[in-house]
Amino acid sequence: MMEIRKTYFADERSDNGLKEVGQSRQRSDVPGHIRGMTPFYADRQIPGLLHIRMVRSPYHHARILAIDVSAAERHPGVKRVITAKDVPHNVYTILNLIGIGPEDEPVLAFDKVRWLGEPIVAIVAASERSAYEAAALVRVDYEELPAVFDMEEALKPGAPLVNEYHGQNNYRYDSGECRKVRLGDVEEGFRGAEFILEQRYDSSPIEHAPTETTGCVVVPGQNNRLTCYTGTQAVFFTLDNASIILNVPGQHLHFVGGTAGGGFGGKVDCIVEPIALLAAMLTGRPVAFIYNRYEEMQISSPRAAERIYIKDGVMKDGRIVARQVRCYVDAGAYSRHSPYGAQKSAAHFPGPYTIPHVSIDSYCVYTNRTPSSAMRGFGVTIGDFALEVQMDKLARMIGMDPLEFRFVNAYRDGDMKAHHQVTEGAALIECMQEASILANWPVDPRYLQMSSRQGRG
Amino acid sequence: MTKVPVQLTLNGEERAEFIDSGTTLLRLLRDKMGDFTLKAGCLQGTCGTCTVLVDGEPRLACLTLAEDCAAKAVETVAGLSGNGSLHPLQQAFLDNFAAQCGFCTPGMLMAAKVLLEANPHPSRADVVEALAGNICRCTGYEPIIQAVLSVSRGSAPRAASGERA
Amino acid sequence: MPLAYQSFSELSAAAALLGADSGARLLGGGTLLVRRVNEGDTSIDTYVRLRDPKLLLLDAAGETVRLGAGITMSRIAREPALTFLAPVAKAIGGPAVRAAATIGGNLFAPSPYGDFGVALLALGATISVENTRGTSEFPAEAFFDARDDLDAGSIVTAVTFRRPANGAFRFLKVSRVRPKGAAVLSIAAMVNRTNGIVVEPRIAFGAMAKTAIRAHGAENALNGMALTAESIERAVGIAAEETSPATDAIASGWYRKTVLPVHLRRLLLDALAEEV
Numbered sequence: 001m002m003e004i005r006k007t008y009f010a011d012e013r014s015d016n017g018l019k020e021v022g023q024s025r026q027r028s029d030v031p032g033h034i035r036g037m038t039p040f041y042a043d044r045q046i047p048g049l050l051h052i053r054m055v056r057s058p059y060h061h062a063r064i065l066a067i068d069v070s071a072a073e074r075h076p077g078v079k080r081v082i083t084a085k086d087v088p089h090n091v092y093t094i095l096n097l098i099g100i101g102p103e104d105e106p107v108l109a110f111d112k113v114r115w116l117g118e119p120i121v122a123i124v125a126a127s128e129r130s131a132y133e134a135a136a137l138v139r140v141d142y143e144e145l146p147a148v149f150d151m152e153e154a155l156k157p158g159a160p161l162v163n164e165y166h167g168q169n170n171y172r173y174d175s176g177e178c179r180k181v182r183l184g185d186v187e188e189g190f191r192g193a194e195f196i197l198e199q200r201y202d203s204s205p206i207e208h209a210p211t212e213t214t215g216c217v218v219v220p221g222q223n224n225r226l227t228c229y230t231g232t233q234a235v236f237f238t239l240d241n242a243s244i245i246l247n248v249p250g251q252h253l254h255f256v257g258g259t260a261g262g263g264f265g266g267k268v269d270c271i272v273e274p275i276a277l278l279a280a281m282l283t284g285r286p287v288a289f290i291y292n293r294y295e296e297m298q299i300s301s302p303r304a305a306e307r308i309y310i311k312d313g314v315m316k317d318g319r320i321v322a323r324q325v326r327c328y329v330d331a332g333a334y335s336r337h338s339p340y341g342a343q344k345s346a347a348h349f350p351g352p353y354t355i356p357h358v359s360i361d362s363y364c365v366y367t368n369r370t371p372s373s374a375m376r377g378f379g380v381t382i383g384d385f386a387l388e389v390q391m392d393k394l395a396r397m398i399g400m401d402p403l404e405f406r407f408v409n410a411y412r413d414g415d416m417k418a419h420h421q422v423t424e425g426a427a428l429i430e431c432m433q434e435a436s437i438l439a440n441w442p443v444d445p446r447y448l449q450m451s452s453r454q455g456r457g
Numbered sequence: 458m459t460k461v462p463v464q465l466t467l468n469g470e471e472r473a474e475f476i477d478s479g480t481t482l483l484r485l486l487r488d489k490m491g492d493f494t495l496k497a498g499c500l501q502g503t504c505g506t507c508t509v510l511v512d513g514e515p516r517l518a519c520l521t522l523a524e525d526c527a528a529k530a531v532e533t534v535a536g537l538s539g540n541g542s543l544h545p546l547q548q549a550f551l552d553n554f555a556a557q558c559g560f561c562t563p564g565m566l567m568a569a570k571v572l573l574e575a576n577p578h579p580s581r582a583d584v585v586e587a588l589a590g591n592i593c594r595c596t597g598y599e600p601i602i603q604a605v606l607s608v609s610r611g612s613a614p615r616a617a618s619g620e621r622a
Numbered sequence: 623m624p625l626a627y628q629s630f631s632e633l634s635a636a637a638a639l640l641g642a643d644s645g646a647r648l649l650g651g652g653t654l655l656v657r658r659v660n661e662g663d664t665s666i667d668t669y670v671r672l673r674d675p676k677l678l679l680l681d682a683a684g685e686t687v688r689l690g691a692g693i694t695m696s697r698i699a700r701e702p703a704l705t706f707l708a709p710v711a712k713a714i715g716g717p718a719v720r721a722a723a724t725i726g727g728n729l730f731a732p733s734p735y736g737d738f739g740v741a742l743l744a745l746g747a748t749i750s751v752e753n754t755r756g757t758s759e760f761p762a763e764a765f766f767d768a769r770d771d772l773d774a775g776s777i778v779t780a781v782t783f784r785r786p787a788n789g790a791f792r793f794l795k796v797s798r799v800r801p802k803g804a805a806v807l808s809i810a811a812m813v814n815r816t817n818g819i820v821v822e823p824r825i826a827f828g829a830m831a832k833t834a835i836r837a838h839g840a841e842n843a844l845n846g847m848a849l850t851a852e853s854i855e856r857a858v859g860i861a862a863e864e865t866s867p868a869t870d871a872i873a874s875g876w877y878r879k880t881v882l883p884v885h886l887r888r889l890l891l892d893a894l895a896e897e898v
Contacts, residue, residue, distance in 0.1 A: 590716020
């Protein structure tokens with residue numbers, strides 16, 4: 001049962017209207033789940049359904065010299081073979097609609113591949129088996145190129161250039177090579193610090209691995225309309241992007257979705273719908289494009305790998321006086337959501353703590369890895385891992401209880417945050433007080449007297 | 458290519474279809490017989506979302522050939538609720554928050570059904586072992602285990618969080 | 623080429639087809655074969671189903687146990703006369719996999735799968751292989767050596783072994799996901815003792831080489847010795863030397879080699895602790 005602690009911020013509460021909060025309620029979708037009737041995108045019988053299998057780059061980085069689909073086109077069961085020239089606007093524009101570029105990724109590769117698995121040729125066939133057979137008959141001539149997988153290596157002069165669109169291996173923000181946050185003067189802060197701790201934190205790409213794989217089924221209708229049943233988490237985004245890529249009016253596209261067999265951020269890239277729609281348009285037949293498990297693991301975007309350097313200056317009494325963070329977010333071969341993620345990251349450091357001198361540099365870096373994208377608080381989650389491990393290490397270094405250490409540094413209303421916003425509505429102190437009680441992790445009574453609404457003084 | 462006939466019983470009803478040779482039971486049930494309760498999560502026998510019963514035994518439909526199921530009795534979630542009322546397991550899943558996205562739910566229900574028919578009062582370890590072939594990416598498994606145990610206890614549903622059997 | 627399915631009630635006809643058609647494969651439980659087809663292996667074009675009843679014969683009444691290659695893991699797990707094999711059968715897949723997975727299929731399962739084969743190695747089993755020309759009996763170790771080069775029309779029909787003395791057969795499987803999951807490694811051991819002296823032990827490892835293998839070095843270190851903490855330590859110390867584990871999605875070769883001695887020590891100390 002959920003419990004609500006009404007003693008905190010009691011004067012700000014108005015609970016009389018609360019009817020649902022704190023009550024146990026059945027989830028509205030479970031009646032469908034338990035009957036197996038929840039309509040996932042693939043849960044329909046469609047006569048004459050065609051199947052897409054994508055031919056993908058076997059190299060991490062290579063020039064495409066020639067593509068020969070003639071044998072595939074002749075294979076029994078194949079209805080159409082789609083290459084870059086068939087795509088009306090062959091550019092993924094994922095966040096273009098909210099003003100975040102860049103247009104650096106093709107829907108189907110034509111001159112170069114920048115990651116192992118990049119899509120090149122779509123086979124549209126009467127059965128999965130004939131699609132697999134025909135895919136094996138596609139001949140692509142490559143000139144393999146050196147590849148780079150480590151972000152700091154990618155940023156060194158002379159590193160293989162991943163994407164000519166950017167001309168360098170990091171995204172250029174309007175602020176320059178990275179997103180920057182500055183407050184005070186960290187060098188002055190470090191000079192005055194009694195202890196310094198500098199650490200590096202690394203995370204790997206993480207795959208969402210939903211139980212239902214990425215996919216969609218497209219059924220052509222009347223008057224050039226198409227219905228797309230999809231597992232995307234971003235139905236309207238995907239519709240709009242498909243409309244741009246296919247150069248068809250949005251009102252011709254009817255997207256049915258909003259039900260995903262697990263998404264976790266992994267189904268926001270509008271990656272299968274444009275090709276499936278195009279295949280349906282070109283063949284006049286219904287088409288399914290469904291990732292197999294290899295594609296879900298290796299091809300679908302993961303959470304970005306990150307490398308985070310944190311250098312802190314701290315006093316014996318527990319105050320952090322300076323925090324310098326350099327964060328690298330691995331976008332993989334293309335931008336997708338990563339420029340946005342690295343930006344969020346910059347705003348999220350240094351964490352919910354008031355520190356007078358702060359410097360944050362957050363880079364969005366390109367490597368020849370699978371393009372990364374959204375997952376559960378992307379831009380923030382891994383940063384929190386690094387920050388909180390660092391907090392524990394700092395506490396241990398100065399011989400202080402790690403929870404008490406956080407009380408000392410917790411932000412309060414009125415404090416200036418590193419990105420020049422004044423703190424309001426802070427509640428970290430109260431959460432930690434309750435956590436101390438619930439977890440039976442006692443802290444000095446003076447920390448139980450603290451309040452987010454009272455400055456440090 | 459010649460089609461072959463396959464006849465079997467699906468949730469008590471005689472069904473027959475013509476299929477391509479080598480078709481899996483998964484494809485027969487979903488694409489031909491219109492039973493979408495079982496899911497195609499992995500096609501490699503790892504996720505368990507295609508778990509059905511064949512002659513009372515749990516089977517992975519994605520790895521089972523339709524031609525091996527001739528004259529057999531197949532059961533899916535579509536046959537769980539008779540006369541419109543829910544099977545006790547279905548009610549228990551509803552009451553115990555044992556589903557979020559719902560994709561693993563049919564497989565979990567069939568695996569749990571097999572367990573309770575062989576062992577009406579399983580221990581927690583029995584339940585965990587019975588569900589060992591089913592992956593859930595959303596719930597962390599605990600609500601599902603609690604739901605199954607609540608049926609075995611024959612008791613009222615547990616509160617949503619925190620309590621253990 | 624489209625898929626075909628052919629069913630036979632008699633072994634020689636199945637063997638003939640398998641020998642003639644390079645795209646034909648014998649079906650066991652399908653857990654590995656149908657998976658490969660699902661995932662786009664178009665080199666397989668014919669499923670061969672053999673319903674010969676001799677593949678299901680289970681003779682576990684006496685001192686010699688003979689099991690048909692078509693017997694499933696779940697059948698073994700519930701057989702009262704084979705309780706010593708239940709831990710092995712139950713360590714393979716989940717309940718639905720066990721309802722389909724067969725002894726024969728497990729013998730051909732690529733590492734890190736194939737835990738039942740590890741047990742058969744330790745049991746000193748004989749593997750009966752039949753083709754159109756007749757039957758061959760392979761000691762398990764020889765079977766694994768020859769397995770990938772057998773003639774295309776060869777079919778495993780049964781496995782035979784002597785019933786182990788109570789408590790002599792030990793098995794453990796290490797996996798990252800429990801209760802099911804592919805092996806980081808598995809160990810099976812026959813530790814027969816007469817008056818406390820180890821007599822002709824057999825130790826087998828799974829997921830430590832291309833196939834299940836015997837650990838002859840460790841066996842020799844124990845053979846003719848009293849089973850003690852010291853003799854166990856000597857065996858454990860050299861156990862990893864004969865192994866060449868792969869690095870795969872489950873574990874690195876380094877990890878497997880590093881933890882093998884730890885698990886072997888536990889298994890042997892458990893055997894020591896039991897009164898046998």
